[in-house]
Amino acid sequence: LVLILSNSGETEEIVSLLSPVKKIGAAIISITGEPKSTLGRHSDVVLDLGKIEEACPLGLAPSASSTAMLALGDALALTVARRRKFTKEDYALYHPGGELGRKLLTVDKVMRTGKANPVVRCDATVREALRVMTETAGSPGATSVVDKAGKLVGFFTDGDMRRRLPSNPDLLDERVEAVMTRNPKRVTSGHLASEALRMLRDYKIDQLPVVNAKGKLIGILDVQDLLDVGKVETEA
Incomplete structure (x- = not known):
């Protein structure tokens, strides 16, 4: 499973990865503002950000879109954790260097x-x-x-x-x-x-x-x- 984030869905570096990812049989979940883009068309699941106007004065630099991706990514992570019944012990196992990992170290x-x-x-x-x-x-x-x-x-x-x-x-x-x-x-x-x-x-x-x-x-x-x-x- 590969999670790919791109507002335009046409970023050259990302588009070039789509074919190799498909060849190894990995599913693609994309977070994008353009569901019909190259990324969107090659994704198994598309999480649509919708049309977002960037906060950048020039309307170019990722700002509002990157914030939306962060929020959606957090929502996705929390939903998966809840569905998998992710525990504090699981968190400590995969994040041993963090504060919770230290508290739960046995x-x-x-x-x-x-x-x-x-x-x-x-x-x-x-x-x-x-x-x-x-x-x-x-x-x-x-x-x-x-x-x-x-x-x-x-x-x-x-x-x-x-x-x-x-x-x-x-x-x-x-x-x-x-x-x-x-x-x-x-x-x-x-x-x-x-x-x-x-x-x-x-x-x-x-x-x-x-x-x-x-x-x-x-x-x-x-x-x-x-x-x-x-x-x-x-x-x-």
């Missing part, structure tokens, strides 16, 4: 997964947890802790280690489940990124583990990722 679009998602079993030592945190790409400075089934049971950060190490020289050899934060703050993959950022700020934390509907770990969200991409805005 955690799964920015979370870290795979090798960038640090995770240890609850029976791992703090030393092993520290190694995972250090070797993970992006150095998030934290690791999620899971049970044998992969469900999130805790969270451990380098800050936790620094606070405990002075009073416990044997900390590195302890099991991480003994020093981790149990029942940590978390989000699901479908959670709005803007809400996740608000949680990070409200609780003054830098990371959030991401789980699925069954509580299994699937990723980690780092505050720096949200700030770096410049896509997330929290509401005032």
